[in-house]
Amino acid sequence: MTLRVDPNRVYDLGHPLEMSMPVSPNHPGYRMALLRRHGDVMRADGGSASNEMIVMGGHTGTHLDGLAHVSHAGKLHGGIDAQIAQTGGRFSKLGMETVAPIVCRGVLLDVARARGVRMMSGGDAVTDADMELAVSTQRTDTAGSGAILVRTGWASNWSDPERYLGHASGVPGVDEAGARWIVARSPRVAGTDTMAFEQIAPGRGHALLPVHRTLLFEHGVHIIENLDLERLASESIYEFLFICSPLALVGATGSPVRPLAVVLQ
Amino acid sequence: MTLRVDPNRVYDLGHPLEMSMPVSPNHPGYRMALLRRHGDVMRADGGSASNEMIVMGGHTGTHLDGLAHVSHAGKLHGGIDAQIAQTGGRFSKLGMETVAPIVCRGVLLDVARARGVRMMSGGDAVTDADMELAVSTQRTDTAGSGAILVRTGWASNWSDPERYLGHASGVPGVDEAGARWIVARSPRVAGTDTMAFEQIAPGRGHALLPVHRTLLFEHGVHIIENLDLERLASESIYEFLFICSPLALVGATGSPVRPLAVVLQ
Amino acid sequence: MTLRVDPNRVYDLGHPLEMSMPVSPNHPGYRMALLRRHGDVMRADGGSASNEMIVMGGHTGTHLDGLAHVSHAGKLHGGIDAQIAQTGGRFSKLGMETVAPIVCRGVLLDVARARGVRMMSGGDAVTDADMELAVSTQRTDTAGSGAILVRTGWASNWSDPERYLGHASGVPGVDEAGARWIVARSPRVAGTDTMAFEQIAPGRGHALLPVHRTLLFEHGVHIIENLDLERLASESIYEFLFICSPLALVGATGSPVRPLAVVLQ
């Protein structure tokens, strides 16, 4: 094997995890506290170690939704009974430990750019036509792509949690027709740069999650949320080796991730 | 780019994370609790979501040690003042958010196999000679490898935490000469299949961590601990594309990871 | 009101909470981490504040069991449906916020002393006869006592978690006849100086909890576990004002407490 990877061509698609980042009220906030600092306990040779305690959710920061995350009419993907699967306090089926690491071809569909805007507006739909437009504008072939990443430009709001969550403004996102367009391409995973992979109308919140239902429940397609796609977009990189290795949190419904796009020579 | 990755050739080098796994008493235990289960709140369309709260350490399960983890005589790697760096309750220098994702050539040095044993014994040293022996036995070239992974076979004890921690028995591991052998090859990261990347004598515990000092403090080489190298070893795979994308936990000293070895055609 | 309370006559019946204390494997370990230390952020006037993050269970350390803690055949105390009550992720009935603060007459039954031993042995039963013996030895009247505290002397093992948990040895405790003796006296709460208010045979663990069933489920009598009754016993104090003010943890099944015995002039 002679593959050489240029570190400058490894694109980090995750946001850093810190207390100040946006968090949905459904999920626990993120906190990291140093349990031990240097100097607390000195070893005989002058060495010292520091470590921490972390509290977070499975859906903290940039994260992957597992198939146990959503149910419909009491069933998980594949018709698994949700009540039975969750008995015991962790999912005996479809937990995060069942998600194979993802290493596949990925594409970026820069819908904001295709529409000629810096960032889509709160409440905007990303439709099937939008994604077709991006495909043709970019001249990107989605065939054989295990990962389809959709950019709305909303990640520019990340540092302003209230704006990013968009309760008042709504949030742009893929609508149901768009979701069907995606699943028709049979990816393993679909990702985007907002808190929920949904079109959220102003003032509506997460009362309904039809795209989650289509992707996770009906088609078993994983979702990645809160991606940072800005550097890829700014360099007009639309095809890459996509890597996402979620933590194998046994019986959990999601995992924070730090996905990568790698451009090979 | 026409790279095709066979999912069967993506090797998961992490252990699943669950409450029952081995944990050093220095670090917080791992706990995952479902905050919301299916049926707790039903949406109007019959949909329901489940999520969780997780408590863990930065050094939980298979994890990467950041450079802020150890200090010597009050200094971090590069001579950074540890007290100043940790003021504020998170490291302002060398936190996990500064660790670039690792995508590079990796090699496995199967020292247990080179020695002709299933598993090394508690307290055994992995010396420079052991690693030379593995190199020649395996006919593996370490040149240009960003990741050097050392197998002792100890991962077979993972499901028995007391045995794995090895307070009574000691734990096999790289000694100081071995550490110098590793840093001479200038990897970005060195990994192994025990709780601490150290030779631990019976009854000794982690009173001194000379290899941490050599790798992290002196040479800025990251460490990955608690790797599962069994499948790689059983298939005699010694060279691969190594991938490790630690969470960008701002100001933290370590991160759980799920590293991958990918064998390309 | 002219009541004067002598601070030396306020007896603290709780153990301090720290990482090293005994914890049942069913419950999360206790961890306290300083989030902010003095000097992390200095105010303009030279002031600085420190604070912490705490992870614990409702049944950590000296604690009170709420009535939502145990069910029998799917029902909580009073015939409440357990599944319905717990839907939503916290108990809508019988949560800790429904436990009124306890300020009442309390008695200590020093069964170890009545038997003439320093500490009862692992697996010993505290029977109805034992408690009658304590009553007559001590000349204590249990009538009108809202709190009945039973001393086995086991608290002397507190600093040795393995011994205190007593997996191998068993643990002394009230048996079913003893539980009926207690409920016949209609207290609000019964307490003891072991991890579970049960007689635990050697090697048995908590496979069955018949006394919990009698007290909590059948009679709605709260339980306090892990009491420190040593100082009371050493001073031969058997009657007192008993105070226990559990945290009103909404929808939870238990709360750490620091109960008090106050001897009035």
Added chain:
Amino acid sequence: MTLRVDPNRVYDLGHPLEMSMPVSPNHPGYRMALLRRHGDVMRADGGSASNEMIVMGGHTGTHLDGLAHVSHAGKLHGGIDAQIAQTGGRFSKLGMETVAPIVCRGVLLDVARARGVRMMSGGDAVTDADMELAVSTQRTDTAGSGAILVRTGWASNWSDPERYLGHASGVPGVDEAGARWIVARSPRVAGTDTMAFEQIAPGRGHALLPVHRTLLFEHGVHIIENLDLERLASESIYEFLFICSPLALVGATGSPVRPLAVVLQ
């Protein structure tokens, strides 16, 4: 001892603890997750147990500030060196385990009522004159009171966290002259019905905490914050037996509490 306590005369001065309560951004949010629900594991006799994991701060909800909470010019109360005391990751001096349970005479100074208002306004000062006015209006004798509780009426905002925190409006509270008036009466503890025992001007936040300095640092008087004094006030009860038994969180700077006022016959 023949003291009889009427349960209807035990006043709960704590707010229930739940996720939706007000929390200062300096402190971790409160979360309670059921680890095990009824039915997750059934015992052979039809019994089942439920329990939980809780994340909180020492200053969550109604809580007591320990003396390690604030420092001035690097010193804790009594001239203790703050850096030395906090080395090790928990306070070796003045931690919550050193706070003796509080059982003493308490008084309520209903300053809102003395001023003839339902609730004081954001930013209002509670001065020494205000407390003198309350004393004379109520005809309450503060002599010999271990606990002085000051009511502003702000607890009516508790269910509206943004209003309660009062970033925009400011929050009413005792000013420095008021603090000196309190310490002149030598109580063990002073409490109030706001998040910080301070006068907070609109838009100012907690940049300076002069009253904390006076009470905690200079005089070693503990502070209780977020009290619910509404029922006491509505019944015009100004003198009582005050009880507060903080958790003995070893090395911590504060503890949630559920203080009580008991009116004896």
